[in-house]
Amino acid sequence: MTEEIRVRFAPSPTGKVHIGNIRAAIYNWLYARHVGGKFLLRVEDTDLERSTPEAIQALFDCMEWLGLGLGDEPVFYQTKNVKRHLEVVERLLASGDAYKVERTSRDGKTGVVTMFRMPKEGTIEFDDIVKGHMAKKAEDIPDFAIVRSDGSPIFHLANVVDDIDQRVTHIIRGDDHVENTFKHICLFRAIGAPIPHYGHLSMIVNAQGKPYSKRDGAAFVGEFRDAGYLPEALFNYLLLLGWNPGDEREVLTREEMVSLFDLEKVHVTAAKFDLKKLQWMNGEYIKRLPRDEFKAAMRKSVEGLEGAAGRDEAWWDRLCDQMQVRTKFLKDMPGNIEYFFRDDYAFDPKAVEKRLAKDGVKATLLDLADRFEKVATWDAVSLEVVVKELSQGQGMGPWVHPVRVAVSGRTEGPGLFELLELLGREHSLARIRAAAAKYCP
């Protein structure tokens, strides 16, 4: 029986979760699911200034939004473990692996800190699951502080002790911790705990190759959520930034991700964030959204508009058929469909100028309205026949374009005849005539 694999995501809650960070969470989560291990969440909340209840809640919200949950065991709070941290320090002091010294810090604080005594010779080595074999001479790493002069434990110590206490077997974290790993391994040894496996993930960088920050655009999970991205799309995109399934699939279900994910295939090199591809990915997920889900989002967006009441399921289904492939972001609704539900829809001035404010358009619209009025059944096919007859194979553009702007106020949208059918006879005719009177010379 092999040991259970336990991984953890250990962010310090600052109120915003960086995409690089959440990608680490995603990789941890997938790895745990893939091997049937445990995914643990540890909140490194020792910075009392920033680790407010709101910041912690924001972190939880992001995790839930992406479908990562809050871990397979109760959330571990670093601040709750300070007593243990300091007990370990006492042992280290007793064994001579740590010592106290008076120092002056960078920012001018002078006081007694506890230092960890690094080995002075030999090589520290480990096999990084993504980067391969890593080695560093112990002499290249100076002793480092583990307890501040105010008595509070420092990251290196707290992090290692917590990992021991949570029985973490695989530490999968950002590349920026590689150098720390050599120190941490020495700590594990001195404490007498087994050394976990390590995997260091490359960073997400900007066009200049520097760490991707808020100056480069949306950098935090919440911003993508607010911008209308689907969590599955962000998840999938972030996963592909540094890993691929080995074949040419890119849009993957969560099940496929879990079964195919492999830490050893994760890339060593930094990846540039490509918003265009994320946008494409989002479109793919919207297209694949179950129709009922898309329909629900659509209905919700126009809830309360008077025209939204009384439509039957079939009507909404037909609207879905028209809108789902045309939607880039769910939050573009209701804007994109509002005109179906209110007669005081907005007219795009450019569209009016181009399609309505021209000589001859008025006559065309009124003539068409009269002809439309005579169709026996108000459906797309019948309406199209009317325009087909008029255009006599010359192209329906001159009739279609003005009508589209007249009934919707815009130049793009569903197929015109489907649009008219959905709008209904009464509204369509009234709108065509009203627009002709109002906007045409």
Next chain:
RNA sequence: GGCCCCUUCGUCUAUCGGCUAGGACAUCUGGUUCUCAUCCAGGUAAGAGGAGUUCGACUCUCCUAGGGGCUGCCA
């Protein structure tokens, strides 16, 4: 400065010594079409440079160049 790591199309990547270097995004062209979007067909575009090992190197080794990370009483 020191230590560690990285380097295939503009971007994300495939290739685990045989490559006419494949896919996706972006971009361009064409088709479908009443617009937009979708969809379909096609095009442009890459192995940082130099040595070596080998019958053969994008794949292995070394050097150079370029990039990144770390070098806190921050995590």
